[in-house]
Amino acid sequence: MHDLDSIFGSNGELVKHIDGFQPREGQLSMARAIETAIEQTTHLVAEAGTGTGKTFAYLITAILSGKKTIISTGTRNLQDQIFEKDFPIIRDALKVPVQGAVLKGRSNYLCLYRLEQAQMQTAGFDKELAADLREIDEWSNHTTDGDIAEVTSVAEDSFVWQQVTSTADNCLGQDCPIISECYPLLARKKAQEVDVLIVNHHLLCADWSLKDDGFGQLLPDAELIIIDEAHQLIDTASRFLGISISARQIFTLLADISSEQLKIASDMPALLDLTHVISEDIREMRKLLPEQSVKGSWDELEQLKGFSHALDCLLDRIQQLFNVLTDVAVRSKGLESCWKRCEELLLRLKSFSNQDQLDWIQWFETFNRTFTFYRTPLDISKAFASFAFASEASWVFTSATLSVGGKFDFFTQRLGLQDAETGMWESPFDFVHQSLMYVPNGLPEPRDYSYTATMIEKIIPVLDASDGRAFILFTSHKALQEAANILLAETTFNLLVQGDLPKQQMLEAFRRTDRAVLLGTASFWEGVDVRGEALSCVIIDKLPFASPGDPVTKARLAYMTANGQSPFSDFQLPSAALTLKQGVGRLIRDVDDKGVLVLCDPRLSSKGYGKVFIQSLPAMPITQELSDVNRFFQRINHKKSKVKKSA
Numbered sequence: 166m167h168d169l170d171s172i173f174g175s176n177g178e179l180v181k182h183i184d185g186f187q188p189r190e191g192q193l194s195m196a197r198a199i200e201t202a203i204e205q206t207t208h209l210v211a212e213a214g215t216g217t218g219k220t221f222a223y224l225i226t227a228i229l230s231g232k233k234t235i236i237s238t239g240t241r242n243l244q245d246q247i248f249e250k251d252f253p254i255i256r257d258a259l260k261v262p263v264q265g266a267v268l269k270g271r272s273n274y275l276c277l278y279r280l281e282q283a284q285m286q287t288a289g290f291d292k293e294l295a296a297d298l299r300e301i302d303e304w305s306n307h308t309t310d311g312d313i314a315e316v317t318s319v320a321e322d323s324f325v326w327q328q329v330t331s332t333a334d335n336c337l338g339q340d341c342p343i344i345s346e347c348y349p350l351l352a353r354k355k356a357q358e359v360d361v362l363i364v365n366h367h368l369l370c371a372d373w374s375l376k377d378d379g380f381g382q383l384l385p386d387a388e389l390i391i392i393d394e395a396h397q398l399i400d401t402a403s404r405f406l407g408i409s410i411s412a413r414q415i416f417t418l419l420a421d422i423s424s425e426q427l428k429i430a431s432d433m434p435a436l437l438d439l440t441h442v443i444s445e446d447i448r449e450m451r452k453l454l455p456e457q458s459v460k461g462s463w464d465e466l467e468q469l470k471g472f473s474h475a476l477d478c479l480l481d482r483i484q485q486l487f488n489v490l491t492d493v494a495v496r497s498k499g500l501e502s503c504w505k506r507c508e509e510l511l512l513r514l515k516s517f518s519n520q521d522q523l524d525w526i527q528w529f530e531t532f533n534r535t536f537t538f539y540r541t542p543l544d545i546s547k548a549f550a551s552f553a554f555a556s557e558a559s560w561v562f563t564s565a566t567l568s569v570g571g572k573f574d575f576f577t578q579r580l581g582l583q584d585a586e587t588g589m590w591e592s593p594f595d596f597v598h599q600s601l602m603y604v605p606n607g608l609p610e611p612r613d614y615s616y617t618a619t620m621i622e623k624i625i626p627v628l629d630a631s632d633g634r635a636f637i638l639f640t641s642h643k644a645l646q647e648a649a650n651i652l653l654a655e656t657t658f659n660l661l662v663q664g665d666l667p668k669q670q671m672l673e674a675f676r677r678t679d680r681a682v683l684l685g686t687a688s689f690w691e692g693v694d695v696r697g698e699a700l701s702c703v704i705i706d707k708l709p710f711a712s713p714g715d716p717v718t719k720a721r722l723a724y725m726t727a728n729g730q731s732p733f734s735d736f737q738l739p740s741a742a743l744t745l746k747q748g749v750g751r752l753i754r755d756v757d758d759k760g761v762l763v764l765c766d767p768r769l770s771s772k773g774y775g776k777v778f779i780q781s782l783p784a785m786p787i788t789q790e791l792s793d794v795n796r797f798f799q800r801i802n803h804k805k806s807k808v809k810k811s812a
Contacts, residue, residue, distance in 0.1 A: 169196050172225060172259070179221070182258035187756075191590035192218040198588045199226040199561055203389060208553070208560040208585040210395075210577060212567040214592030214783065215750055219563050220251050223391050227361060228255065228263050232388035232559075234361045237369040239394030240692065241269060244363050252361070265361040266352075270368050274348040275301070275311040276331040278341055282424055282499075283328040297325040311348025327417070333371070334414060334506050335421055340498045357386065366398050370405035373552055387558050394692075395562035396743060399579050402549055406542050407525075410513045412447050412535035415483075418506050419444055422490070425499045436489055443482045450475045454531045462716040463517070463527035476517070483511050516540060526720035541717055543724045550581025560585075565592075566691075566746040570780045575739035592753075596783040599759045600752060601797045603627065606789050608767045611707045617647045620765045624704050625656060626791055627763055630798045633658045633680035635702035638690055638748050640709050645684050648706070658682040663689060675699065691747035696754045701798070703752040704763040708778060709744040710737055738774055742781045749782055759801045761794055 172178045173193040179186045195213055199222065202209040213219035224247070227234040238244050248267045256263055283298060297319045304316050313326060331349070341347060356362045364372075369392075392398055419440040426436045453472050455461065466472050487507045494504035517527060517538055524544060530537050542548070553560055562585075567576045573587045605623040609616050628635055639645040649662045659678050661671050663685040675681045676699045683689070690709070711718045722732035730736075752760045762785070769775040779787075788794070 169193060169200065169226070169229075173221075178258045183254060189216075189218055189593050191593055192222050195219060195588065195590050196222040196226045198586070199223055200230070202559050202561060202586065203227075203230045203232060206557060206559050208582065209562070210567060210573055210582060210585050210587045211561060211563040212573070212587075212589045213563055213565060214590060214594075215565050215754065216592045216594050216756065217565075217590050219565075219590075220247060220393070221255065223393070223561060223563060224251060224361075225255055225259070227389055227391060228259060228261055230389060231360075233386055234389040234391065235369070235387045236361065236363045236391045236393060237398075238363065238365050239397045241273070241365055243394065244269070244365055248363050252363075263361060264359040265363065266355050266359040267363045268352055268356045268368065269312070269365070270371065271336060271349040272326075272330045272332055273313055274352060275305055275308070275313060275329055276336070276348070277305065277343055277346050278337065279331055279335070280305060280329045282421075283325070285428075286328075286424060294323070294325050297323050298329070301325065301329055310352070332417075334509070335417065335502065337498050337502050340501065342498060362387075366392070366394075366401040370398075370401050373402075373405065387556070389561070390553075390558050391561045391563070393563055395564045396566050396576070396747075397564075398562070399545070399576075402580075403541055403545055406545055406548055408513050408516055408540040409537055410510060410517075411537040412451065413537075415447055415510060416444065416535075418503060418510065421499070421506075422486075422503045425497060425503060429497045429500060430493050433489070433493060436486075436493065439482070439486050439489060443479070443486065446475070446479050446482055450479065451531075451534065451536055454529070454536055456531075458530075458532055460528060460530045460716055462719065463529065466529055476514075480511075480514055480518075483507065483514060487511055524724075526717055526724075528716035528720075543721055546579055546581035553580075553582075565750055566743045568781070569739040569742045570777050575735075575743070592783060594753050594756060594758075594783075596753065596785040600762060600783075600785045601760075601793065602762045602764060602782075602785050602787045603791075603794050604764050604769055604787065604789050605791075608765060611766060611768070617644045617706070618651060620706055621648050621651045621655075623765065624763060625652075627702060627704065627761065627794055628656065628658060628682060630795050631702040631761065632798075633682050634698065634700060635682050635704060636689065636693075636695075636700060636751055637682065637684050637704040638706065638751075639684065639686050640707045641712075642686055644706055645686055649684055652682065652684075660684065689751075690744060691750070693751055694754055695751070696758060698759075700751070700754075700758075701760040701801075702763065703749065703760065704765065705745065705748050706765050708741055708764075708766045708768055709748065710741045738777060742778050745778055746781055753783075761797055 170177070170193070173188055173196060174180075175188050177188070180188065191213070195211055195217060198209055198211060201207075203226065211219070213222070224236070227236070236247065238247065244267050248265060252265050256265075280301065284302065300318050301316060305311075308315060313330065319325065336349075337344075344350060423437060423440050426433065426440075430436055450472075453469055453475060454466070487504070490500065490504040490507055494501040517540065525540055525542055527538070527540050529539065562576075562580075562582070567573055568589060569575050571589070577583050577585060577587070607619075608623065609619055624637070637648065639648065645663065649660060652658065652660055657680075659681045661675055661678070661681060661683040663671070663683075665671070666674065668688060671683065672693065672695065675683045676695060681699075713719060713722070721736065725732045725736060749762055752758070752762055769778060
């Protein structure tokens with residue numbers, strides 16, 4: 166029989182079985198809090214600073230509880246890391262016969278039915294796609310799990326994957342003629358049998374949204390649900406509770422209808438003609454929308470000349486398509502599925518003409534060739550609370566960034582978790598000695614047209630002192646591009662600019678390149694782990710307030726005002742503080758890391774709310790003197806050179 170002290174303590178199982186494991190009081194304390202929540206069937210919101218070891222804290226406690234556990238993470242990469250690295254280590258250390266599995270969304274598994282369909286349409290494939298399809302076909306003969314991650318010879322973004330995997334829209338479910346060989350179904354069956362199941366927020370919310378896909382649901386059997394990277398859950402849940410319809414969804418449906426028509430309904434050329442007409446309608450609608458990739462409110466669309474008429478025409482055409490499909494759906498399971506999907510798209514499209522906008526925001530997003538319409542709820546707290554607390558499971562929400570100024574209200578209120586227990590475990594890293602915060606003097610207000618140029622002028626001496634080895638994180642792509650142009654013209658650093666390479670390739674290049682400076686926006690503010698001296702400086706251009714021009718933010722602020730709340734203090738400020746914590750979290754990733762944080766926004770000292778940001782960050786020395794930055798780097802470089810000499 167194990168107890169937590171005998172596992173996490175200085176003479177515990179982890180010390181005995183894991184080279185280099187260091188006991189951490191915060192890790193043990195967090196594990197005890199989770200154990201209490203499990204025993205008392207309560208809910209816990211747990212903030213664990215970088216280096217606490219939260220994964221071991223919750224995973225070990227879950228395994229020892231013997232409860233059927235679902236762990237939900239922010240990304241598929243983190244799923245794989247927990248299952249392939251952490252889970253086996255803990256299982257071996259504890260010598261507990263526990264079974265685990267990873268479950269991904271259906272689009273991560275090969276669909277044998279759609280593979281057969283794709284092989285019948287190879288005439289429309291170019292040589293590269295045809296070669297990819299042959300690779301997948303060969304792999305399909307010997308795979309046991311059907312996880313497409315096994316196929317490393319086909320690019321992740323190859324169009325062929327859309328043809329050989331299914332979605333909730335095009336899956337035939339129980340009506341599939343080869344359901345006995347269905348990889349997503351086999352994965353779900355395995356998921357029901359294991360003790361610990363690792364999913365991601367996307368899949369968790371898809372299961373919550375109760376889509377009838379014929380596969381049943383994961384959640385009812387769970388006794389313990391752990392949400393890692395919990396700060397990401399709110400946005401994911403909001404998307405799933407909302408409605409969206411994309412040009413890509415419609416194009417995919419039309420392609421599937423065309424395929425079925427050629428095989429089953431060749432006596433109905435009108436069906437094929439209608440798919441061609443609707444395809445052209447979608448392309449014409451795209452021409453009406455802003456040419457560049459933007460997000461905008463529904464009001465902006467309605468003011469566009471010809472948009473309302475185009476939307477009405479599209480509705481009429483899809484209604485016609487639905488009527489025709491109604492007559493032919495009985496001919497095959499494929500046509501029946503297309504008929505059901507067409508009905509769903511029609512209902513979604515009609516919802517956008519619903520004028521009841523009180524608790525919703527309708528908006529759009531344009532891409533290079535396509536677009537998406539969204540209908541997003543502005544408040545999910547009641548819906549989530551009723552979902553989470555409908556079962557007898559304990560819920561644990563954990564992340565390094567859940568509190569603002571020592572309070573959890575911003576997170577708990579948005580998910581209806583006001584009655585949950587809360588706990589905060591600070592990072593065990595010594596920020597006082599490992600880091601320095603530099604706030605440059607003499608910067609103009611962020612709205613000033615010269616702000617980015619002045620900011621870059623202020624940080625070039627810092628980059629010289631750190632010898633590159635820096636992330637510069639921006640709140641907008643426009644500022645990033647302006648800064649990149651200046652740095653390219655005025656410095657000799659090796660610049661890596663977001664968008665030039667895929668994210669993982671860019672990070673690898675950063676690690677192995679001398680004097681590297683990486684410039685990134687939103688996706689580099691969190692989930693990026695560069696340890697050691699390769700990253701010695703993180704520079705943030707502005708306090709990361711959400712753009713007031715963003716349609717969802719704009720609507721949310723108006724909604725809060727109408728409900729007697731303060732949009733700034735209740736939403737904009739805490740949201741920005743949490744985003745800043747994520748960005749700052751890139752700097753110190755290990756006990757031996759050292760570095761300088763540069764916050765370039767004068768509002769930190771000129772505005773009263775600046776202290777909220779400072780209070781939300783780890784306690785570290787703060788300076789406005791460049792000479793202190795130089796001394797810091799001289800000190801750590803001197804220590805580094807002494808270590809090299811002694812070696």
